Amino acid sequence: MALDHPYRQLPMPSNAPFELKPSSGKGWGAFATRRIGRGALILSEEPLFTIRKPHAEITDEDVVRAFQQLPASRKPLFFLLRDNASWQFRRVEHAFAENCFNMAGEDHGGRQRDGPRGLFLLHSRFNHSCLPNTKIPIPTSNREITYVQSFAIRDILPGEEITFSYECDFGCRTREERHQQLRFVCHCDVCQAGTTFQQLSDMRRRLVRGLQYLQIGKDLDGQKQEASGRPLITDIQLKRAAETRSIPLSSRLIYGLLVMVLTEQEGLLDDFLAERLSPSIWAAATMFETENNARLAKLAMAQETWLERLCVAFHLYGRADAADAALAGVLRKRV
Ligand SMILES: C[S@@+](CC[C@H](N)C(=O)[O-])C[C@H]1O[C@@H](n2cnc3c(N)ncnc32)[C@H](O)[C@@H]1O
Known part of the structure; x- marks a missing residue:
């Protein structure tokens, strides 16, 4: 030395x-x-x-x-x-x-x-x-x-x-994207090319990026993604729904919970990040106006772990809610 x-x-x-x-x-x-x-x-x-x-x-x-x-x-x-x-x-x-x-x-x-x-x-x-x-x-x-x-x-x-x-957005970027941004080849454990963990990690991080796009209607740089190239969301209708803030409340809750589970499985859900991400999930869970949906959302959030909350919330998938139109209106005004 x-x-x-x-x-x-x-x-x-x-x-x-x-x-x-x-x-x-x-x-x-x-x-x-x-x-x-x-x-x-x-x-x-x-x-x-x-x-x-x-x-x-x-x-x-x-x-x-x-x-x-x-x-x-x-x-x-x-x-x-x-x-x-x-x-x-x-x-x-x-x-x-x-x-x-x-x-x-x-x-x-x-x-x-x-x-x-x-x-x-x-x-x-x-x-x-x-x-x-x-x-x-x-x-x-x-x-x-x-x-x-x-x-x-x-x-x-x-x-x-x-x-x-x-970089603070690396939880949403694949190995290749991270290395381009860092301008050096990272030797950390997740970057060991070709390992199962590295492949899984790339999938999880790309999925988190797509789920965030669905929730806020824009990418990490604050821009809408082109439909050509390598888009995050290939379903044109879903992409349009995200960009016009028309994603229903039930999906919003599920996407938010899925981000927590994937981030946790990736080993990136630290206390700072949990504190930053969880308020919007708790808020979404309390916004349901259709009685059955509200009950399910409450039950989901009463579970102990993010994975358990997600499993219960999945029962809401595809359900419309009486709060959907008003929520879309509020989110559009914020853009
Ligand atoms: C701010 S410095 C960190 C301290 C530096 N290692 C030193 O000797 O002073 C950043 C540089 O360290 C190296 N580095 C940091 N993290 C690395 C990693 N995970 N893999 C490979 N090189 C790394 C890169 O050369 C990078 O440009």
Whole structure:
């Protein structure tokens, strides 16, 4: 192990539950030094500096200017950054881009706005996984954040690598799509090509994306999908129903529950995601106006697990409800 590697000089909090060391095929990474319980805070970190510009507009000059404003004692920290295992930084802007986090809050649609970027020395040492054990939640308020925090989303054992997902929509993207976006070949367990788990994972993630399309009538980029190419929904009538918000309440409830079950089976249903996805499912279950439907929906939601709720809710499949027309009207107005 490279004892003189510059990362060894990065200042670590005294109570940090991890150490930095080489990670096979990924450069360096962070590894747990003790058991970290699900939900525990792993690291709270302030940026070395922040550039108050959207990502695409940040130039070498911006980085140099921000660097020059640092106190003399903090300047050497910037030079501890290395090539991150991908390529050697030829410009300071590259070093910044590979080690920064978006500090913006989310927009009305729940997506993170493109806001100021902060340079983080330690969180940027965490490698990516498509099945991570840690999450850096997007700030839910629309205010920007001044520090970044990571939390364990399951129990992490001593010696385990600490990872998070570099993109928040990877639960809906196949291996190929994820690698295109990451611009490196991910070596995580889900990305081991040709394994049964990887094939199942691709199917689940594509299915979740399609189910989300049916619920909100648009794709991850906020756009309607073309019917040509490789559409998510091949049934033209169903696609039109999704885009005109005419999907009946019974189907909406079933699609929402199916997303929970698939995400859980994929190993991605952490507490943050459950908190984000479940309110709309609970709300849908209470909207039925046709008595028999309302009773079934209530019974479904009284079950203990997402799978049990789905199994009961399936009895609603294909049923119209007295609330359907009014719901479609409300959803269309929101577009
Ligand atoms: C922000 S850095 C992470 C820390 C980096 N490994 C280091 O040595 O400083 C991101 C880079 O790490 C590597 N990396 C991160 N996660 C990886 C993964 N799952 N598989 C392969 N390489 C990975 C890639 O080269 C990526 O460009």
